[in-house]
Amino acid sequence: VYPRYCGFSTYARLPSIHEVSNFDVAVVGIPFDAGCTYRPGARFGPEAIRCASRLIRRYNMGTEVYPFRDMQVVDYGDIPCNPFNIPKAIDEISTGVGNVLGRCDGVVIIGGDHTISYPSLKAISDKFGPVSLVHFDSHFDTWDEYFGEKCTHGTPFKRAIDDGLIDTSRSMHVGIRGSVNDHEDIVADEQLGMKTIFCSELDDNGFDWVANKIKNRVGTGPVYLSLDIDVADPAFAPGTGTPEVGGFSSRELIRLLRSMKGLNIVSGDVVEVAPAYDHADITAQLGANIVFEILSLMAVARRNKTATTSA
Amino acid sequence: VYPRYCGFSTYARLPSIHEVSNFDVAVVGIPFDAGCTYRPGARFGPEAIRCASRLIRRYNMGTEVYPFRDMQVVDYGDIPCNPFNIPKAIDEISTGVGNVLGRCDGVVIIGGDHTISYPSLKAISDKFGPVSLVHFDSHFDTWDEYFGEKCTHGTPFKRAIDDGLIDTSRSMHVGIRGSVNDHEDIVADEQLGMKTIFCSELDDNGFDWVANKIKNRVGTGPVYLSLDIDVADPAFAPGTGTPEVGGFSSRELIRLLRSMKGLNIVSGDVVEVAPAYDHADITAQLGANIVFEILSLMAVARRNKTATTSA
Amino acid sequence: VYPRYCGFSTYARLPSIHEVSNFDVAVVGIPFDAGCTYRPGARFGPEAIRCASRLIRRYNMGTEVYPFRDMQVVDYGDIPCNPFNIPKAIDEISTGVGNVLGRCDGVVIIGGDHTISYPSLKAISDKFGPVSLVHFDSHFDTWDEYFGEKCTHGTPFKRAIDDGLIDTSRSMHVGIRGSVNDHEDIVADEQLGMKTIFCSELDDNGFDWVANKIKNRVGTGPVYLSLDIDVADPAFAPGTGTPEVGGFSSRELIRLLRSMKGLNIVSGDVVEVAPAYDHADITAQLGANIVFEILSLMAVARRNKTATTSA
Amino acid sequence: VYPRYCGFSTYARLPSIHEVSNFDVAVVGIPFDAGCTYRPGARFGPEAIRCASRLIRRYNMGTEVYPFRDMQVVDYGDIPCNPFNIPKAIDEISTGVGNVLGRCDGVVIIGGDHTISYPSLKAISDKFGPVSLVHFDSHFDTWDEYFGEKCTHGTPFKRAIDDGLIDTSRSMHVGIRGSVNDHEDIVADEQLGMKTIFCSELDDNGFDWVANKIKNRVGTGPVYLSLDIDVADPAFAPGTGTPEVGGFSSRELIRLLRSMKGLNIVSGDVVEVAPAYDHADITAQLGANIVFEILSLMAVARRNKTATTSA
Amino acid sequence: VYPRYCGFSTYARLPSIHEVSNFDVAVVGIPFDAGCTYRPGARFGPEAIRCASRLIRRYNMGTEVYPFRDMQVVDYGDIPCNPFNIPKAIDEISTGVGNVLGRCDGVVIIGGDHTISYPSLKAISDKFGPVSLVHFDSHFDTWDEYFGEKCTHGTPFKRAIDDGLIDTSRSMHVGIRGSVNDHEDIVADEQLGMKTIFCSELDDNGFDWVANKIKNRVGTGPVYLSLDIDVADPAFAPGTGTPEVGGFSSRELIRLLRSMKGLNIVSGDVVEVAPAYDHADITAQLGANIVFEILSLMAVARRNKTATTSA
Amino acid sequence: VYPRYCGFSTYARLPSIHEVSNFDVAVVGIPFDAGCTYRPGARFGPEAIRCASRLIRRYNMGTEVYPFRDMQVVDYGDIPCNPFNIPKAIDEISTGVGNVLGRCDGVVIIGGDHTISYPSLKAISDKFGPVSLVHFDSHFDTWDEYFGEKCTHGTPFKRAIDDGLIDTSRSMHVGIRGSVNDHEDIVADEQLGMKTIFCSELDDNGFDWVANKIKNRVGTGPVYLSLDIDVADPAFAPGTGTPEVGGFSSRELIRLLRSMKGLNIVSGDVVEVAPAYDHADITAQLGANIVFEILSLMAVARRNKTATTSA
């Protein structure tokens, strides 16, 4: 027995890739933030989430599952990528995630800024085909470009949709809020085929309405869960680059994630944790717990599949 | 197109008073905190809110309005006032706000401590007559004096009521909580003709009850909205001088403000943001967004008036 | 009249033990944190809570009571105890708290880590017999040992139950959440005779259900209220050693405490405030206010007893 | 034996005024900062220095003296004064310090902003006659007024000179640096009869030159030592209101103070510690140590007098 | 007279470009940090230095000059540049600086990361021909590439030398220290024709030796002074991206700059201030003062030229 | 090539013990702080130093050596030890360090509080016999006990001397300063046979005097270098538990270490880095660099030995 603060900081004190060779699921860091438009620093997100994750224990009371017992999870370390050249980095990330997926059944990626979801979805789509995207964020991230650049943290899902990586008919945004440049931004996103649950709809319609809307939209196919930490209110997640006041509490967010129990979550990411703006690691701890919730959802999905198969 | 972090930090990247000569509404800083009784530093509030406001975009999804398109809004800069002599500062502020109101239709003032609402209301009352006051705060701010001083951040509304600047029959406090010196403080405030929605009443009676109570109280006359950032819980607004635990979340606060859509908001202020105690600018960002919500309410009120007039 | 920031920092600017000789209730610091398993520093909790408590005023609007008028409350200062030897410290604390209780009717203890509740309960049980425990925490704190040690901040209530200090049939945990080592941890706690209100049950069943469950469980006998500040979400209480995301807001927590009005609260503690991780004193202010709420509950309980006696 | 972090935070864990009735020297807080021109918050200086002083032990290796053994030193607590009205506060401070000096031989005052040195010098001069002033600061603080106000933290020594409280022929500034409004500021200060050791002169002429210049200037009469913490570089003292880069290190500063051993230091002050801008208490610790050095110098001076008298 | 904390935050409260049309020297922000290899955030450097510069007054005691009186200095605002594409940004910066230099005699640039010195030197060289470079830094910044990228904050002076923008025979590095990848890094830099004063040489040889070495190397031709704030020790400049312990103090650094009085400084830059890592603005204040020292050197150089011309 | 912020955080990005099996020297963390008397938290020192060490490159310019090329250095990870029971931890640490030393030639230990030097010296002495101790600290750490405890961070070298682990005739303290309980503390330390270079002696006698005094004292035998980060001034090392103002700068400290080039340094430790009080990692970076300097000294000593042997 080791004290929790003891030893190298792998995610949740899991074995590192140096210690195991076979695994079902990998936690992977992508320390890239060159696609960021405001406060940079998410390149230090993987390290911060790993350090903060040491308090995470084995059993998830909410989803009633032991993700690290039921699946062999490894901390794969980081995928290195070019900090100066976005197209190069996009290639390195999609190749890197593809390599990991070649060795296991699913990944949970720790960003990095939201740019990384596009190359990650390339690799995901290669393995699973076009997936349902459940996107928690205060922003749409479906702009077509920003300052003339096609790949930034404001554009990943436009790129992914353009490339056919997402089944938009089963995809949605959750938690959108804040000012936008134009009402047209909302319209344009709808025209891509996406649906949105605005943050205010939780107050207007209640938790069950939101949870059901997600479930009904998603159906039974493979789901990629992408969560931008700025979907949480800055009180709960100050450590991020483009904060928007008026967001979800940590408790609401975790409850929403747990309501997705039973959906076919195959992989996911947690992005935009920027520790330079964090305090007492509260953002990193939230990020670490969200990774744990996603892993738990994946463990349940996997159990369901096994049950179905063996039935 | 400029990156949002680029250029001088005017409120919401609006033109400064050096760049435009005609305007409908002015955002005005009053960096005064000599009326503060506990943690000082609100004199740096205008600067902090300006810097934090650069993430604010043009369209308000909640109230469905483009405040900067529908009104010409300017960042007027700061009204200088004496940091050592409260009576002199009171005169400088009322004169200064009066001068701004002589050039436009309304102001949103960024404090500074709550002392400034008294001289601001002098100028407001000169233009609009006695106004309805909707006062968001965890404190009444209707003491008669503090340490023998008549004008402090604990007394502005007593002064304003004594001077007849407020129509108390249409005015109220929202968000009061925390310990008080005496039950008599509550009674004394009632005897001034004010009504109060205590913070706990949101839990007891629900959002709609609160929203309706405000609307019914206020009616159709001109409203001045004064918001002390300490009405929010310290988790959402640590950067303030006399914090009280147990307050509104940012989401609740913004939802309450948006529920006032349609009221005749003519001006307002956001006070008590003290950045020395803030973290990652979350208090300043909340302040910046509240200024945006007030401007949006003013834009709607203005649209309603135009509609009525032109009908 | 003194400005609130003026003078020695006793709790709520109460007289210190050097200034009064007779008192009904004592606020007592126990700056001990050698039982801590993760981030240490709660030894500075008493000082931080005293400093932050200066904004607390005399009248509690929620419970409608003047605790400092209705009871003579003193700041007793700290009980010194050995930082290097847990068994010695346990003895020093139980003796120290016993001495205080020999001079008055009840105490509110400021920790220090949760280890201190065990020796405090020894002294409490000596005076009141086995008490009902209402334990607010995100953790059970009923492990049998940790790294071979019997007395740590993860084990105080196992020790107290083993020693018969608690009437488990009237006791409960409130606010439990987060990952646990094993489902067996939950089962083992139940087998001790405790009941638990998990944090998620507030969302599932509502406030009144929770409040009633506590009241029904507790009954009319003497109650010891032990509150680990990590029962609050890290957004509201970052300054603590083993934070768990997804907890109560300050407003929820205070509302829960106030719902216990009328119960026979005889003493209590507020533990695990670690100011090194706090920001702008928000955790310490929450701690200070919880002390105030417990004192207010004790004042009401005392008034009820007097009323009963004199009737 | 108590752990150093245990118990009420009096200066250096000295007895408080509630615990002793006779004393030779008093440490006195004056939590006043309404004379501040830039970043306020020095009102919390006394509390911060008291908390940080708990690491101070009994023997001063540098000056080879036990100040707390050789003199009965008490922590007198704070002198309350009006935060809103400078003239009233000036009166309260001079009266308050006078009262303390009526009960003992000398004081070390903890500010508060530098405004307080003027009323303190009134009381000092009443007891000792016009004193030699050794003024450590990055600023002259001899302006005649600021924004029309005669008593601010930029003017105390002009006021003191005008009132004849200082023997300018034996007085000097040490550590002046930074930009000034005008070369005339330097000339005007010289015309008051003051001499200055600029910060750069330590580099140009060496430590001994500076130390001797101070000693030769001061002579054998009573000396008041006033130290603005901004004389230290912001790296060593970030927690202050008007920092100037390029100042003394803590080691240089303490060495300079120790070089004054043997001078007839009768009282002194340490001002402008503003903990809101401090980090890990380093500024408060420096302040606490400077108070200790002044007390040590006073103890040596007192020993010298006794030796002379008894010879 | 305005309080220093009042009004828009231009550098040293100078007029903004919106307020004046003719000027001799411009302070220009370049909020670019996409060339950063470790902790990003220098894009917020211009804003932080502007805010911190408000304490700067008119007269420089060290160089005995009034830079704002002797030259018309303007705050030009920021040059916007692409955050995602380094080559585009390089073009935008060299064009932007060229435009400014077309309207005045010299610039002081506020970065941004050190990448910006290369495009700035393009514009400088266009106006002045190849200049002497005095480069204060803990790093050489003469690598040929980094991760395959030619323009990063580790390569600006290799690029400038390759393009012939610098007269290496009159140029030097000052303050180099810390570990390097290889001894070859040092050799390679020498082979470019640069000379270096290592940080340790100040300790070994004294201040005068260093000052003279700089003067002798530079001669009388036009000098560009580029200062990376990481040349200062992290205690004095924590707010930067690639800190190296063991650097200059602020006082040493300012003394070194002042020793360059009389050299023909025509322009300069202060780079790598990253406020996310700063505390109490001490790094930004140091940056602001260094800008002031460069402006003062430019004012002296200009005075000398005028004297020569008019003689 | 990986960006420096990429990958698991081993010391200086060295291979972890999971990646290599043979090595000459090990960097070992000991996350233990239960012997701390004031601000705890040094248990997080190893993690903080590892993260901060990523900027360290291969070549040491000061000592002209490539420590990672000339020796196979491994990051061994942490030695787990009991946080609740000091005697158990002492055993675990001496056994653990002994195990490491059984596999290699030397260690550099990262604390943890200073308690750990005693059990480390047990293992060192087992391998090398009684060693010369060069102890950098602001405190003697040779008390016999503290609160009745024999093993704390104030007593390690008294224990080591009592056990004959140190050759006191070749050992010394460097950097002692601050107040002490009693002049007898100094005398008692001398009576143990230790010599001391007080911090003030650097100012009095100059660098060369100090450097020679160390070298002359130490001679040619094996040396253990123990460095408490509080030997540096709090401006350079705020992140520590018992700071003392007036200490060495980082540059002085590194220069002192480099002056020991050629001594027979066989192992060492860097202790008391407590990141909860650090800012922008400056203390951790200093600690990381000191580890690098010790490794460099060990590499030189090793080279010297090889040269002698092969001669």
Ligand SMILES: [Mn+2]
């Ligand atoms: Mn987002």
Ligand SMILES: [Mn+2]
């Ligand atoms: Mn996003």
Ligand SMILES: [Mn+2]
């Ligand atoms: Mn308020």
Ligand SMILES: [Mn+2]
């Ligand atoms: Mn208010």
Ligand SMILES: [Mn+2]
């Ligand atoms: Mn807990």
Ligand SMILES: [Mn+2]
């Ligand atoms: Mn607990």
Ligand SMILES: [Mn+2]
């Ligand atoms: Mn000053």
Ligand SMILES: [Mn+2]
């Ligand atoms: Mn001063």
Ligand SMILES: [Mn+2]
């Ligand atoms: Mn550099």
Ligand SMILES: [Mn+2]
């Ligand atoms: Mn550079």
Ligand SMILES: [Mn+2]
């Ligand atoms: Mn030490």
Ligand SMILES: [Mn+2]
């Ligand atoms: Mn030590």
